[in-house]
Amino acid sequence: RNARAQASLAEDVLDVSRIISGKLRLAMRRVDLVDSVRAALDAVRPAAQAKGIDIDAVVGSDMLLMGDPDRLQQVCWNLLSNAVKFTPDGGRVEVRVLRTDSQLEMRVRDTGPGIAPEFLPQLFERFRQADSSTTRQHRGLGLGLAIVRHLVELHGGRVSAESAGPGSGATFVVRLPVSPVGLTVEEEPAGPDRPAAVGAARREAPRLTGIRVLVVDDEADVRDLLEQVLGRFGAEVRTVGSAQAALDAVQQWRPDVMLGDIGMPNEDGYTLIRRVRTLPPEKGGLTPAAALTAYGGEENRMRALAAGYQLHLAKPILPHELAEAVSGLALSTRAR
Ligand SMILES: Nc1ncnc2c1ncn2[C@@H]1O[C@H](COP(=O)(O)OP(=O)(O)OP(=O)(O)O)[C@@H](O)[C@H]1O
Ligand SMILES: [Mg+2]
Known part of the structure; x- marks a missing residue:
């Protein structure tokens, strides 16, 4: 001893x-x-x-x-x-x-x-x-x-x-x-001393070119990080800081995918998706959406799905997983 x-x-x-x-x-x-x-x-x-x-x-x-x-x-x-x-x-x-x-x-x-x-x-x-x-x-x-x-x-x-x-x-x-998107060593953003093409994950990553993604989060640095990560995969990203702004953007900008936080002041992510789902289809009521949240576990997953999200993603998610999820959601509408 x-x-x-x-x-x-x-x-x-x-x-x-x-x-x-x-x-x-x-x-x-x-x-x-x-x-x-x-x-x-x-x-x-x-x-x-x-x-x-x-x-x-x-x-x-x-x-x-x-x-x-x-x-x-x-x-x-x-x-x-x-x-x-x-x-x-x-x-x-x-x-x-x-x-x-x-x-x-x-x-x-x-x-x-x-x-x-x-x-x-x-x-x-x-x-x-x-x-x-x-x-x-x-x-x-x-x-x-x-x-x-x-x-x-x-x-x-x-x-x-x-x-x-x-x-x-x-x-x-x-x-x-709990960072929303975890950057592992191979997936750190490209910089002056870090060329973009490192790691196999990057090469096999889905391309999000031409896909409009609306990011909803009350924290500015989370919005910036998600914008940066999704942007690297080629997505066209718009970010908003509240449920109300998200509801407006869904109708006016018509994103292919909405990616939303659950815990937000005023109106939370559950209320947001319920309100989106009451919109007519031509106003974005069917926009595929994922909840990105630190509240993991089966119960929270069921709650998010019941409220109207297609996917429940637990933080921290790896960049290529996020890109796959977004790409899958975008394809789900194109198939419709
Ligand atoms: N749970 C605690 N209750 C009361 N005093 C504490 C407690 N934890 C730490 N301390 C005080 O803080 C000091 C520093 O703690 P620290 O863990 O750095 O050192 P240590 O436990 O004395 O030695 P080491 O961790 O290096 O074996 C302790 O010596 C003690 O005086
Ligand atoms: Mg000690």
């Missing part, structure tokens, strides 16, 4: 030197955060059992995002192992994974000593430990949270800690963005 602890200390020190030299890279792919959390839970369970600490985990399913699975597991493991390490025997640790339309949130809460308000701001700095005396009770170098913060930020996320003060436990919250 001691040998394992030594190995992980050495790994942490290596990670920190990679962070400092800017050499820590992520191997991004589409991952389910639930798998990372479960793997980390399995790893800390023996330590929790030895201390009689009850771990209560409610993590759901289908929590997809673009990320590095090993590094996400390391984030979860660090937070969970801190919770177990600093919580006294017989305590309790709670883990929750939640999703909103654009981000995933993981919370780790414990019933341990908590964190003094004056220490909170330094918590994520290297080698910072609340108890730095040589006689302190717990092992460790004080690197875990610095690594966590760096890894979370590399994923475009944020980590924060809350504590009502000594004696009242601590809560750590990790928020990770």
Whole structure:
């Protein structure tokens, strides 16, 4: 057990030197955060059992995002192992994974000593430990949270800690963005130092030339990303930021395909598609449409289909999958 602890200390020190030299890279792919959390839970369970600490985990399913699975597991493991390490025997640790339309949130809460308000701001700095005396009770170098913060930020996320003060436990919250379209290494947009024709996926990608795609999303950067990705496949793209603007564009611009977000203020994507479907065919009432949403799972899929979408696409989707979906929807009208 001691040998394992030594190995992980050495790994942490290596990670920190990679962070400092800017050499820590992520191997991004589409991952389910639930798998990372479960793997980390399995790893800390023996330590929790030895201390009689009850771990209560409610993590759901289908929590997809673009990320590095090993590094996400390391984030979860660090937070969970801190919770177990600093919580006294017989305590309790709670883990929750939640999703909103654009981000995933993981919370780790414990019933341990908590964190003094004056220490909170330094918590994520290297080698910072609340108890730095040589006689302190717990092992460790004080690197875990610095690594966590760096890894979370590399994923475009944020980590924060809350504590009502000594004696009242601590809560750590990790928020990770769910990009609508995940760009993998081979599918990054072409740039000055990145020629367009890399990767087999690109060459086999469906062409969307001449296909009009209406993108509906309340977030401007999501609209820009979708416009850029679909544009690369040759689609003619128009973007709007609300259900009302989408309804107007469906009637006036007559897109071949509508691609819509579900979670939007005022009118959501369900209301939008219901209103589109009440239009007469010559006004775009039959426009094929896909819901692009972070709310995955069978129940949400059925809800989207029942409201009038032909397809329910879970974020993050890979660019060529998105192009295939759009191309399929466009063909479905041409066949009519
Ligand atoms: N759940 C928690 N409850 C109370 N204090 C915590 C908790 N998590 C972290 N801390 C405080 O933050 C400090 C830094 O945590 P961090 O994980 O970076 O270091 P460590 O656990 O001491 O060592 P290492 O992770 O390198 O083995 C800890 O030493 C502790 O004082
Ligand atoms: Mg730690």
